[in-house]
Amino acid sequence: MKKYGWVILAAILIWLWPSFPHANAAGADLFLDGKRVEAPADARPEMVNGKVMVPLRVVGEQLGYQFKWEPQAYKISIQKNSTDMAMYVGRTSADVNGKTVSLDAPPVLRGNSTMVPLRFVGEQMGLKVDWNNKSKSVNLSQKTTTPQTDQQAESQKTSTQNTSSKQKTSATTTTTNAAEADKRTETVLSPSKQQNTEQSKANTLLVQDLTFEHDALKISLNKTATPKVFKMTEPDRIVVDLPGAALSSGFSQPFPVRGDGSRLLTNSDGTDGIQEIRFAPADGQNGGVRVVIALNQARDYELSTNSTGEITLQLRERSENPVVTPTHVEGRQIVVIDPGHGGKDPGAASVTGRREKEFTLAVALKVQQLLQNDPSFQVVMTRDEDTYPTLDERAQLANDQQASVFVSIHGNSMPASNNGKANGSETYYARQESLNLATTMHKHLVAATGFKDNNIKMANHLVTRKSQMPAVLLECGYLSNPSDEAAMFTEETQERIAQGIVDGLKEYLGTETVTTESLN
Known part of the structure; x- marks a missing residue:
């Protein structure tokens, strides 16, 4: 009975023991x-x-x-x-x-x-x-200065002021208040240093005006400068950085500072593709000014400058899938490589949160690199960055190019209820004339991945159905399978898959003989 009494007592103590919170940051x-x-x-x-x-x-x-x-x-x-x-x-x-x-x-x-x-x-x-x-x-x-640093700064400030009073010479002061430091420096600087300070201020790059009309952003500076311009996504925007610049007080005053520290130049309901244009001093020791054009959708731009210090950034409509005129270089065959998904369509998510569109683009770019110097091929990509041509546009591009073959690259996935068990490589085709291409490409795909052979299958995928030439869709492996996914996102496996696609194309199009022994 005593033995059971101890067990009951231990259970009560565990139940009464305070539980410590678990730091779960999900959705924080x-x-x-x-x-x-x-x-x-x-x-x-x-x-x-x-x-x-x-x-x-x-x-x-x-x-x-x-x-x-x-x-x-x-x-x-x-x-x-x-x-x-x-x-x-x-x-x-x-x-x-x-x-x-x-x-x-x-x-x-x-x-x-x-x-x-x-x-x-x-x-x-x-x-x-x-x-x-x-x-x-x-x-x-x-990070800011610690209380101890503040005390040291205050002590140095007092000591410096006393020295300045006795010696009547220039002094350097330390403070955590930038405005007070500027004012004090003007008081104690010698005439020559005051002149240098005024000259330094005169040399400061100033933003004197910002305007936006007819899809053109114009930045007026007090002297010539070269901005740093780049695009960002999620959401789409174009950023113009002016390192070392400052906002002219006369210009910036009419624009109240918002809660995030920026000032609003203009805003829109988005019907013209522009959400808003904002600007603000950049953080950091060297300062600067940043102008952000928040877009409703991705846009291209042209940048120009002139000798009077004016910068013009003209927005242009973006062509995600420009039509490329077929070259038909004698002796070359056009192959269209299609990295599945892209842009707003990420495709399937892998077991570690990676996206199918990233895998497909990585492999496709490696295929392009392998073929670009081959005199037997003319490579056309449906996309070479994170954009989203529609399925119809992909097939139409191949038709317009009068391509010899169309190859769409993908990664497979199954619902979570499958518990990640599905694995392997498979190849799809939609029309009978594509069967020979599918047979050849699948042989090289399985040899390249080393995954389970899930065979060749017929399916009504739009890109393979609407393409007027032999077309296949390669499901290289399962992103929902931990083993497949771990391999698919390595450079080594991606390079092998790319080489396998190239070898399959060469064998099918007869540009190079590849024996079965070379696949083993």
């Missing part, structure tokens, strides 16, 4: 300097293997960083002033100014966003980071 809110930062629904802060992960681009954009995404390498590059960083999805290290830095956890993809460890953001972007378990929020703040 994100704040920067006390202001809420909106993140995409599929890329809000979350806990991954015990590490809080935050959307890198969302945070970085608020701090003036520039980003470049290389889907074929799963690499994201980040740059601001003299800081250059690069990291890869799935790797536990990053490059920071040429040095390797370890990460608490590897970056992962969530939709179109790259999630990185919160600690890395704090250390490399100079932020103070905090996870509030009670409110389930990630709080970021740009």
